[in-house]
Amino acid sequence: MAPAVHQFWKIRNELSVDDGLVLFGCRLVIPQSSRRDILQNLHAAHPGIVRMKRRARQTIYWPGLSNDIVAFVDSCQVCQELQPSQQQEPLLRDALPERVFEEVSADLFESGRLHVLVYTDRLSGWPSNGYAEAAVDAIKRLVLKIAPAGDLTSDAFMQGLLKFRNTPSENGMSPAEMVFGSQLRSILPAHRTSFAPRWKDIMTARDRQHALDDEVKKRYDERARPLSPMTIGSHVRIQDPHSLLWDRAGQIVSIGKYRSYRVKFASGSVLWRNRRHLRPLLSDDKDAQKIPGIEGDATTPPANSNDDGVPET
Ligand SMILES: [Zn+2]
Incomplete structure (x- = not known):
């Protein structure tokens, strides 16, 4: 069986044809060539991943739709720049010195x-x-x-x-x-x-x-939650401390104390940034390459892959 057909095997009993259109239940099955246009259309008002999935599931279907939506939003410049700030992390505290002028x-x-x-x-x-x-x-x-x-x-x-x-x-x-x-x-x-x-x-x-x-x-x-540590070489999106926009990209070059990371910015400057102002760069979309300083090899696939061809309910 050809792979293109195989991915529909599990849902074969719910597929039907109506006037030349393939339906999955009452959802229209979208051919590969039109999927990009459909995603752009669904994302016109920049909804988040959850809302975009909800809207899509009402009318359309293709295998891997959920993952494609995640990747699309991850690669949307507007959505990524306007992401909210990250939560506080638990307070870091050094042990109190034993003697004066020890530290x-x-x-x-x-x-x-x-x-x-x-x-x-x-x-x-x-x-x-x-x-x-x-x-x-x-x-x-x-x-x-x-x-x-x-x-x-x-x-x-x-x-x-x-x-x-x-x-x-x-x-x-x-x-x-x-x-x-x-x-x-x-x-x-x-x-x-x-x-x-x-x-x-x-x-x-x-x-x-x-x-x-x-x-x-x-x-x-009580109001804090830890963020996962990052590794050297990771590509990151960086929040501007004044505008609060996540509009810079860079790569981690070294790791400091107190959750600080030395980041090489696209502009070439190398600066310390706290973990709270860094997010992993998730996108595997071509658009990610438009972020200055991020080369084509910088991308990683979306972390969640709950989509094996069977639509979520
Ligand atoms: Zn967007």
């Missing part, structure tokens, strides 16, 4: 003519929202607000920095207490006992911080 965060930025290196200790500057970079950001804001001209020796800036170091975080201890065991003298009036070392309290604060972090992670993860 640090640093950032370099410009303020006026000055280049400023901010350097914070992860343990003592451990921020309440779970991101090590938050402490760096706080200092950055301090510089920009109090010393916009770049004068870091001014009284105002020194007082601001002192206040930052003495301000307790959510765990009840200030960065100064975590590092030096006591508050630093500042212009705020304080009794001398408040400068006594509090090492025991510091251990308690550390435990409290662990509990707080667990709580933050639990709350955050």
